[in-house]
Amino acid sequence: MKGLPIALLLFVGVGPVVAGFMGTVLGGLSASAWHELLLEPGLPIAALLAIGTGVVSTLIALTLAHVAVAVAFSRLRHTTLRLAALPTLATPHVAIAIGLVLLLSPSGLVLRALSPWATGFEQPPDWATVQDSLGLALTLGLIVKEVPFLILVLLGALSQVPASRLVTQGRVLGYGVFKTWFVAVAPLLQRQARFATAAVLVFGLTNVEMSLALGPTTPPTLSLLVWSWFTDANLATQSKAYAGALLLLLISVAVVGLVAGMATSVVRQRWQAWATNGDRVPSLNLDGMAARNASRVALGLGGAALGALLIRSVGGTWRFPSVWPAQLSIAAWTQGISDMQRAVTASVTVGLAATVIAIGIVLAVAEALHDSPLARRRLAVLLFIPLVIPQMAFLFGMQTMLLRLHLDGTWCGVLWSHLLFVLPYAWVVLAEARAQLSPGYRIVSRTLGAGPVTTWVRILLPQLLRSILIAAGLCFAVSMALYLPTQFAGGGRIVTVTTEAAVAMSSGDLRSAASYGVMQALLPLAVFAVTAGVSRRLFTHRQGMPT
Amino acid sequence: MRSLLRHWRTTAFLACAALCQTAGAAQGNVDWAAVEKAARGQTVYFDAWGGDAAINRYIAWAGDVVQRRYGVKLVLVKVTDIAEAVTRVQAEKAAGRTTGGSVDLMWINGENFASLKAAGLLYGPWVDSLPHARLLDASDPTQRTDFTLPTAGLEMPWGGARFTLFYDGAAIKTSPPRDPQALLAWIRAHPARFTYPQPPDFIGTSFLKQMLLLLAADAARLQQPVSSDFDVVTQPLWTWLDAAHPHLWRSGRAFPRSSPEQRRLLGDGEVDWLLAFNPSEAARAIRARELPDSIRGVHFAQGALGNSHFLAIPFNSSASAAARVVANFLLSPAAQARKSDIAHWGDPTVLAMAALTPAERALFGTGGRDAASPAPGPLLLEPHPSWTPALERAWSLRYGAR
Numbered sequence: 023m024k025g026l027p028i029a030l031l032l033f034v035g036v037g038p039v040v041a042g043f044m045g046t047v048l049g050g051l052s053a054s055a056w057h058e059l060l061l062e063p064g065l066p067i068a069a070l071l072a073i074g075t076g077v078v079s080t081l082i083a084l085t086l087a088h089v090a091v092a093v094a095f096s097r098l099r100h101t102t103l104r105l106a107a108l109p110t111l112a113t114p115h116v117a118i119a120i121g122l123v124l125l126l127s128p129s130g131l132v133l134r135a136l137s138p139w140a141t142g143f144e145q146p147p148d149w150a151t152v153q154d155s156l157g158l159a160l161t162l163g164l165i166v167k168e169v170p171f172l173i174l175v176l177l178g179a180l181s182q183v184p185a186s187r188l189v190t191q192g193r194v195l196g197y198g199v200f201k202t203w204f205v206a207v208a209p210l211l212q213r214q215a216r217f218a219t220a221a222v223l224v225f226g227l228t229n230v231e232m233s234l235a236l237g238p239t240t241p242p243t244l245s246l247l248v249w250s251w252f253t254d255a256n257l258a259t260q261s262k263a264y265a266g267a268l269l270l271l272l273i274s275v276a277v278v279g280l281v282a283g284m285a286t287s288v289v290r291q292r293w294q295a296w297a298t299n300g301d302r303v304p305s306l307n308l309d310g311m312a313a314r315n316a317s318r319v320a321l322g323l324g325g326a327a328l329g330a331l332l333i334r335s336v337g338g339t340w341r342f343p344s345v346w347p348a349q350l351s352i353a354a355w356t357q358g359i360s361d362m363q364r365a366v367t368a369s370v371t372v373g374l375a376a377t378v379i380a381i382g383i384v385l386a387v388a389e390a391l392h393d394s395p396l397a398r399r400r401l402a403v404l405l406f407i408p409l410v411i412p413q414m415a416f417l418f419g420m421q422t423m424l425l426r427l428h429l430d431g432t433w434c435g436v437l438w439s440h441l442l443f444v445l446p447y448a449w450v451v452l453a454e455a456r457a458q459l460s461p462g463y464r465i466v467s468r469t470l471g472a473g474p475v476t477t478w479v480r481i482l483l484p485q486l487l488r489s490i491l492i493a494a495g496l497c498f499a500v501s502m503a504l505y506l507p508t509q510f511a512g513g514g515r516i517v518t519v520t521t522e523a524a525v526a527m528s529s530g531d532l533r534s535a536a537s538y539g540v541m542q543a544l545l546p547l548a549v550f551a552v553t554a555g556v557s558r559r560l561f562t563h564r565q566g567m568p569t
Numbered sequence: 570m571r572s573l574l575r576h577w578r579t580t581a582f583l584a585c586a587a588l589c590q591t592a593g594a595a596q597g598n599v600d601w602a603a604v605e606k607a608a609r610g611q612t613v614y615f616d617a618w619g620g621d622a623a624i625n626r627y628i629a630w631a632g633d634v635v636q637r638r639y640g641v642k643l644v645l646v647k648v649t650d651i652a653e654a655v656t657r658v659q660a661e662k663a664a665g666r667t668t669g670g671s672v673d674l675m676w677i678n679g680e681n682f683a684s685l686k687a688a689g690l691l692y693g694p695w696v697d698s699l700p701h702a703r704l705l706d707a708s709d710p711t712q713r714t715d716f717t718l719p720t721a722g723l724e725m726p727w728g729g730a731r732f733t734l735f736y737d738g739a740a741i742k743t744s745p746p747r748d749p750q751a752l753l754a755w756i757r758a759h760p761a762r763f764t765y766p767q768p769p770d771f772i773g774t775s776f777l778k779q780m781l782l783l784l785a786a787d788a789a790r791l792q793q794p795v796s797s798d799f800d801v802v803t804q805p806l807w808t809w810l811d812a813a814h815p816h817l818w819r820s821g822r823a824f825p826r827s828s829p830e831q832r833r834l835l836g837d838g839e840v841d842w843l844l845a846f847n848p849s850e851a852a853r854a855i856r857a858r859e860l861p862d863s864i865r866g867v868h869f870a871q872g873a874l875g876n877s878h879f880l881a882i883p884f885n886s887s888a889s890a891a892a893r894v895v896a897n898f899l900l901s902p903a904a905q906a907r908k909s910d911i912a913h914w915g916d917p918t919v920l921a922m923a924a925l926t927p928a929e930r931a932l933f934g935t936g937g938r939d940a941a942s943p944a945p946g947p948l949l950l951e952p953h954p955s956w957t958p959a960l961e962r963a964w965s966l967r968y969g970a971r
Contacts, residue, residue, distance in 0.1 A: 514646040
């Protein structure tokens with residue numbers, strides 16, 4: 023009986039990845055394909071770009087997230103930080119990227135606001151402030167998008183770390199807030215967040231949607247190259263694409279392995295030396311730290327990008343250097359209303375279904391495995407595969423699988439592809455939350471004669487409710503943002519707000535792209551607002567409930 | 570070169586007439602009423618480039634009409650490049666799906682048609698059996714040959730296209746450059762104000778072909794497939810691009826991804842030029858408030874690269890009857906007139922005005938030209954499709970990775 027939910031979880035969450043991965047390997051194992059691939063002009067630069075932007079953005083985002091969490095903890099401002107992180111977290115990558123283009127490009131809002139009075143520019147300067155050849159804009163975009171995600175992951179992990187006790191001990195021993203936090207608390211938090219960090223790193227290395235808007239074009243990042251080969255009508259280019267997807271996988275595994283190796287060797291030694299050197303430097307004060315302001319800027323840029331989207335979606339002709347469009351026009355909203363309705367319906371139905379199914383399956387498995395930490399850890403590794411290997415490495419193969427099952431281009435096919443990415447997030451939030459519940463409640467309830475179902479519904483479920491609500495918001499936001507999986511499984515027939523935004527973006531129709539981007543942000547925010555409201559209502563008069 | 574500089578209205582009529590006869594005879598008489606009966610209740614998944622809101626709205630309008638009139642449901646499947654749909658049809662063939670394919674109607678031309686035709690993945694011939702096929706302009710050489718390949722009734726002409734350059738009349742007040750050397754001189758004198766979409770974008774590659782047709786020593790050579798003389802034939806193009814690139818927008822290190830993206834750059838004032846295949850592009854965009862009304866269009870004096878774009882039905886479509894009904898509707902004078910209206914799309918019609926009744930002709934308006942569209946000029950025919958991937962690859966080797 024216990025095995026049934028676990029088998030279901032593996033079938034739904036891991037099966038397609040394995041099948042898809044096999045398909046990619048079979049497609050990419052040809053000498054001529056690799057020969058073609060290695061002859062591709064600019065391949066080394068494209069690979070270096072992917073590695074550089076992915077690694078740098080992850081390291082900076084991780085640092086900023088830790089600092090933000092440390093500051094919030096020292097001032098008991100978790101809720102404020104969580105709220106500040108939400109808008110950008112809820113806004114999918116495509117929308118943030120488009121918003122940043124509207125903000126930072128030479129004809130973007132920032133330079134418009136400064137021109138011509140401060141800069142003297144009557145025409146936009148020929149500056150590569152986006153799509154620069156070093157990938158700096160892409161790195162910035164990834165940081166802006168990943169800082170809020172990592173903040174939420176770290177905040178979530180706080181409950182599993184005795185942070186208050188450690189901080190008090192550190193302070194009693196005479197260490198400053200900063201050193202106490204980074205020596206005693208941060209390593210424990212990071213241990214909890216290691217899968218999430220790996221997911222961020224791999225996404226940075228292999229994403230398509232952000233480099234489409236912000237990345238360089240001559241050459242683009244490796245992932246964009248591979249993506250363009252997959253959509254080429256020429257069959258010879260297709261096998262090159264499979265080989266490219268495998269190369270992307272190899273690079274990801276190597277980089278993640280290298281970073282993990284460094285973290286457990288060099289970095290750990292340095293950290294331990296720092297922890298035990300006895301220095302108590304009070305001047306290392308959190309208040310004065312540039313990093314703290316940097317994390318504010320990162321969160322602020324996300325919000326500003328959203329604002330830029332909103333303005334552009336209602337702007338008509340808009341010559342530089344006017345700060346405001348010459349005419350306002352709601353044409354992008356009204357003319358596309360039927361398309362918008364179709365896309366919103368698909369996004370919401372798939373998102374809600376994926377959320378409910380994922381939470382249901384995970385709760386059942388978490389119940390079955392609540393006292394087997396080893397099994398939970400092993401399962402977590404399996405579930406995280408879709409997040410820590412490049413999406414392209416298995417999505418193409420998975421498309422073939424759906425084709426054979428006659429599920430391609432169907433709502434169910436898209437739902438399944440979304441579950442692959444939603445399940446691990448549901449697992450992260452709920453499996454640990456269930457395992458942390460004190461076993462006493464269950465034992466007492468059973469002793470008093472309640473059956474297992476009654477015990478779960480009356481005693482355990484209320485304690486899990488807050489985690490379930492958090493998981494629901496997160497799962498919906500994840501589903502909302504998925505681009506490549508929707509594109510592959512939906513084959514263009516199932517259209518979501520995110521695929522519409524990407525189509526409009528890739529063809530340069532910024533007005534439509536902006537209107538879809540705004541919608542992309544609003545839907546998950548609405549779900550977050552609902553879950554937060556429910557949570558507040560339910561728990562206002564209950565003390566000591568697990569958070 | 571001279572051989573290509575014929576006025577397009579009078580070109581190649583004889584060759585086409587011969588093709589028409591054979592194709593028409595092969596398709597015989599189809600009972601159209603039976604086709605419409607079979608179409609009722611079917612759903613047509615129409616894969617088309619979905620990057621332009623105006624075009625999407627036009628297709629949505631057509632969908633409403635065919636639903637009302639023929640009981641056919643038309644679903645637009647937006648793709649960023651129609652090659653995605655070609656890939657899907659190929660994947661379905663590989664997976665053994667010979668019926669119930671995911672694509673019923675697709676908007677293609679050029680190398681995508683060539684690869685589908687070569688692999689036998691197209692339904693038909695079907696075009697000449699359409700009631701409205703007799704209205705097609707038989708004198709237009711781009712309608713019966715697609716990038717030099719005979720269409721053989723496997724794809725239906727839907728719209729015409731002439732490669733057009735648009736410039737900002739507020740920035741360029743004298744007469745605009747109309748040949749490669751004058752354009753190069755302008756680019757040098759105005760750094761960072763000219764650019765083109767990055768090949769393999771459709772418009773970007775078309776720009777390469779347009780320039781090559783103007784610059785090549787023997788442009789007639791381009792009508793034959795690519796062979797070992799590629800480097801010799803294309804050398805003048807690379808010389809021109811090498812001279813121009815340092816003075817382009819972003820010094821030629823970055824390019825817009827598409828023509829609509831360049832339209833945004835022009836609208837925001839980042840560049841002074843826009844390249845497009847639709848001569849009415851600017852007129853429509855001005856109406857839609859996407860561009861200021863100072864934009865003007867121009868063709869190269871030697872001639873504009875011209876082609877038609879087509880509709881085709883994949884071999885495994887289960888709704889081929891409904892797809893033909895939709896195609897026939899899109900060819901009707903009413904649908905073609907609405908398509909050529911800049912209030913909706915502004916895409917040139919493929920119908921012969923002489924074949925229409927006076928009432929039908931009246932649908933197309935007075936024929937007066939708007940200020941933003943160039944006067945029709947000479948036509949340059951598309952090169953053989955094998956030049957497209959060859960040019961794209963050579964471009965990416967030279968400029969794609971710096």
